[in-house]
Amino acid sequence: MSERFTKGMARNIYYGGGMFFMLLFIGLTVDTVVAIPERENRDMLTAEVEHGKELWEKNNCVGCHSLLGEGAYFAPELGNVFDRRGMGNEEAFHAYFSAWMKAQPIGVPGRRKMPQFNLTDEEHRALSEFLIWTSRIDTNEWPPNKEG
Amino acid sequence: MKYASQSVAKPYFAFAMILFVGQIVFGLILGTQYIIGDFMFPEIPFNVARMVHTNLLIVWLLFGFMGATYFLLPEETQCELHSPLLAKILFWVFAAAGTLTIIGYLAVPYATLAELTGNKYFPTMGREFLEQPTITKIGLALVFIGFLFNVIMTVLKGRKTVVSMVLTTGLIGLAAFWMFAFYNPASLVMDKYFWWWVVHLWVEGVWELILGAILAFILIRTTGVDREVVEKWLYLIIAMALISGILGTGHHFFFIGAPEYWLWIGSIFSAIEPLPFFMMMVFAFSMLKQRRRDHPNKAAVTWAVGCTIMAFLGAGVWGFLHTLAPVNYYTHGTQLTAAHGHLAFYGAYVMIVLAIISYAWPILHGRQANSLQSQRLEIASCWTMSISMLLITLLLTAAGVVQIWLQRIPDDAGALGFMATQDAITVIYWMRLAAGVSFGIGVFMYLASFVVAARTSEPTEPLLAEGAMS
Numbered sequence: 001m002s003e004r005f006t007k008g009m010a011r012n013i014y015y016g017g018g019m020f021f022m023l024l025f026i027g028l029t030v031d032t033v034v035a036i037p038e039r040e041n042r043d044m045l046t047a048e049v050e051h052g053k054e055l056w057e058k059n060n061c062v063g064c065h066s067l068l069g070e071g072a073y074f075a076p077e078l079g080n081v082f083d084r085r086g087m088g089n090e091e092a093f094h095a096y097f098s099a100w101m102k103a104q105p106i107g108v109p110g111r112r113k114m115p116q117f118n119l120t121d122e123e124h125r126a127l128s129e130f131l132i133w134t135s136r137i138d139t140n141e142w143p144p145n146k147e148g
Numbered sequence: 149m150k151y152a153s154q155s156v157a158k159p160y161f162a163f164a165m166i167l168f169v170g171q172i173v174f175g176l177i178l179g180t181q182y183i184i185g186d187f188m189f190p191e192i193p194f195n196v197a198r199m200v201h202t203n204l205l206i207v208w209l210l211f212g213f214m215g216a217t218y219f220l221l222p223e224e225t226q227c228e229l230h231s232p233l234l235a236k237i238l239f240w241v242f243a244a245a246g247t248l249t250i251i252g253y254l255a256v257p258y259a260t261l262a263e264l265t266g267n268k269y270f271p272t273m274g275r276e277f278l279e280q281p282t283i284t285k286i287g288l289a290l291v292f293i294g295f296l297f298n299v300i301m302t303v304l305k306g307r308k309t310v311v312s313m314v315l316t317t318g319l320i321g322l323a324a325f326w327m328f329a330f331y332n333p334a335s336l337v338m339d340k341y342f343w344w345w346v347v348h349l350w351v352e353g354v355w356e357l358i359l360g361a362i363l364a365f366i367l368i369r370t371t372g373v374d375r376e377v378v379e380k381w382l383y384l385i386i387a388m389a390l391i392s393g394i395l396g397t398g399h400h401f402f403f404i405g406a407p408e409y410w411l412w413i414g415s416i417f418s419a420i421e422p423l424p425f426f427m428m429m430v431f432a433f434s435m436l437k438q439r440r441r442d443h444p445n446k447a448a449v450t451w452a453v454g455c456t457i458m459a460f461l462g463a464g465v466w467g468f469l470h471t472l473a474p475v476n477y478y479t480h481g482t483q484l485t486a487a488h489g490h491l492a493f494y495g496a497y498v499m500i501v502l503a504i505i506s507y508a509w510p511i512l513h514g515r516q517a518n519s520l521q522s523q524r525l526e527i528a529s530c531w532t533m534s535i536s537m538l539l540i541t542l543l544l545t546a547a548g549v550v551q552i553w554l555q556r557i558p559d560d561a562g563a564l565g566f567m568a569t570q571d572a573i574t575v576i577y578w579m580r581l582a583a584g585v586s587f588g589i590g591v592f593m594y595l596a597s598f599v600v601a602a603r604t605s606e607p608t609e610p611l612l613a614e615g616a617m618s
Contacts, residue, residue: 007310007376010383018390025394028413032341035407040337050334057274057332058267060258063195068404069481070340071276074182074194076566077481105190112185112567115193117259134336140411142403144478147555147563 039138051123052130059117066148068139074112077148082128082135084146090132097128149511151222153229158512159239160215161505165595167208167246168498172588174201179581183574192254199253199279205493206277207246212501213322213358214242214295217315219508220365221299225306230298238294245287249280272332275343285329292323310379311361311368314386318357325349337405348397351497352421352463356389359459359500360428366452366507367432371439381431385424392420399471403480411473418471422464425496429456445510445517447526447597451503454530458495458537466491466541478556483573484548491541494533502530502594509598515605522601525593532590539583547576 036042056062061078062071068079086093101124105113119127149155177197180187188197218235222228229235252261258274265281267273272282280288296319303312328345364382368375398414432453443449466488470479479485506526510518517523550573554564564572 005380007380007383010380010387011310014383014387014390017387018394021391021394025397028395028409029341032401032406032410033338036335036337036341036405039407040335040405042335045334053334053336053339054268054271057271058259058262060195060199060274060279062274062276063198063258063279064193066481067336068340070404071481072195072198073481073483073486074198110185112181112570113189113193115190115257137337137405139403139405140408142477142480144556145558145560145563147560147565147569 041133041136044133044136046129046133048126048129049133052126052128052133055119055123055127056130059119064112064114067134068137069142075114077143078131078134079137079139080135080143080146080148082132084148086132093132094125094128097131098124101127149514151228153232153235154219154222154508155512156229156232156235156239157215157219157508159236159243160211160218161509161512163239163243164208164211164215164501165505167204167211169591169595170250171201171204171208172584172591174198174204176581176584176588179577179584182570182577183581196253196258199258200250202277203253203279204250205498209497209501211242212497212505213319213362214238216358216362216501216504216508217295217299217319219504219512220315220362221302221312222306224309224312224365225302227302227306230301230305234294234298238291238298241287242291245284245291249284252281253279270330272330275332275339277347278329278343282330285326289323289326289330292319292326296320296323309375310382311365314357314364314382315361318354318361321354321357322350325354340404341401341406344397344400348400349394351493352393352396353390355497356393356424357386359455359496360386360389362500362504363428363432363452363455366448366503367435369507370441370443370445370449370452371435372441372443373435373438377438378435381427381435385427385431388420388424388427392417392423396421399473399476402473402476415471415473419468421471422460422468425456425460425464429460432456443517445507445523447518447523447530448503448507450527450530451499451506454534455495455499455503458491458499458534460495461538462488462491462493462495462541466545478552479548482548482551482556483544484552487541487544487548490544491537494537499534510601513605518597518601519604521604522597525600526597529590529593529597532593533587536583536587536590540580540587543576543580543583547573547580550576 064072064075066073066077066079069077082093085096098121101117101119104116174197177188177192178194178201181194181197218229256264261281262273265283267282270282272285273279278285299316299319303316325346328342331342333339360382364378367373368378395413396418398410399418401410401414436449436453470476470484470488510516518526551569554572555566555569556563558564
C-alpha cells in the first residue's frame, strides 16, 4: 500500500465507517419496527397465536422444519403450510393439523420421522392458529410456490 | 512462553478440541439421517442431533476465541493477565454449563428440558442456534462479562496495540449482541428481525474483528513483518467488514416480513461482503512474500493462510452466490444455504482457531514448533479437512440446485413436494456423507499429530531464540 495512505487514515475509516453504518442500521431498524405491525397483521396476533408460538419453540419445531425459510432443512417449510394443506379453509386446516400431529411418528421404515409430542387438542389448535397467522405475514411474496 | 499467565489458554484449547470431535460425530449422525430417515430414532431425533452439532460448534469456537485471547493478550500488552485465577474459574463454569446443556439435550425431550429449566418464566428457548435453556444463556452472559473484565483490565495496564484493541472491540461486540438472545417477543417477525442481531452481527460482524486480530497476530509472529504494515491492513480489512456487514444484515430481511427496501439494501451491501475476505487473502499472501524470517512452525502458517483462502471461498464466494434478492428468492432455505454455512464457518472460524492452537500449543509446551513428523501430519490433516469440506460444500450445492430446480422454480402445479424432492437427492447425500467421513479422518489425523508431537518432542529450535526475534 502507498506510503501516503497512513495507518491513521485506515483507523479513521474503521471507526468512522463502523459508527456511521451502525447508526444508519439503527435508524432503518426504527423504521422497520414501525412498519412491522401492519405487515404481520398484529391486530390478528391473538393470545392463542402467541401460545402457538410458545409451543412451536418449546418443542423445537425449527430443529427440523423451516419457518419463512429459516431453520433446519430436514422437513417441509411451514410458513405457508396453511396455504398448502388448508386450501384457505381454517376449520379444515385445524382438523387436518390435529390428525397429522396425532398420527406421528408415521411407521414407514426409512422415512424421516417426526416425534409424537403428545399435545392436547387445545394445543394443536393454538399451533395451527400460529401457522395460519404466520402464513398471512407480508413476506414480499415468498415462497415462489405452494411447496415452500 | 514469555508470560506465565498465557498457560491458562491450555484448558480452553484442549476442551475446544474435545467439543470439535463431538461436533463432527453428530455431523455424521445428521448426514446419515438425511439418507436413512429413521436412523437412531427415537433415541436421537434429527432436531436433537442438529442442536448438539451447531451448539457444539458455537461453544468450541468461543472456547477457541477465549484461549486465543488469553494466549496473545500478554504478548501484545507485554504484561501478565489481570487475573489468571478468574480465567481458570470461568473455564470451569463455561465447561460445566456447556456440558450440562448438551447432556440436557440428549437426556430428555426438548419440551421436558424447557419445563425443567423454567422456560415459561423467561422464554428464550426453541429458536435456531439459541436453543440453550435460559439459565445457560444467563450463565454464558456472565462468563462473557467476567472474561471481558479480565481482558479490559489487562489491556488497560499494558501496551495498547492495534491487535489487542481490535480484539477487545470484537469481544465487547460479541458480549453486547449476545444480549439480543434474551429478546423473544410474541411477534414472530420482530423475533426473527432481532434474532439476526445475534446471529448475523456475530458471524458477519464482530467475529470478523476477532478473526482479523488473531490472523494479524499470527502473521506478525510468523513472518516478522513490521507491525505498522500489518496494522494498516488490519484496520482496512475490519473497516470493510463493518461497512459491508452491518447493512449486509439486510440479506436476511428479504422474506421474513420486513419492509421491501431491505431487498435493495441487503443485496447491495452484502454484495460487498466478499471484499474484506478477499483483502484478508491478499494480506496473508503479501505478508508471506515480505517475510523477514522463516518461522519453524509451518503448520500454523498453513492453517492461517488456508483460513484466508477457505474463508474467501466459503463466506465470500458462496455467500455472494445467493445473496442477491432475486436469486435468494429461489435459494432461501435450501441446501444451498447449508453449503454456504458449512464452508464459511469452517474457513473463517474453525481454521483460525486451529491456526492459533497450532501456533500456541507448542509454545505453551516449551518449544517453538513441533517436530517435523508432527507438522507433516498436521499439514496433511489441514488438507484432508479442507478438501473434504470443499467436497461437502460442492455436494450440498449440487443438492441445493436440484432442490431449487424441482421444488422452487416450477409453478404450483408443476413443483415437486419437499419430501419427494429430498428422495431425488439421496445419491448426492450419500456422497456428502462419504465426504463427511473423510473430514472425520482429517480430524483424527489432526489429533494424532499432537500425540506424534509429544512423542517426538525434539524442538526444531530452542525457544530462547524467540525473544530475540519478536
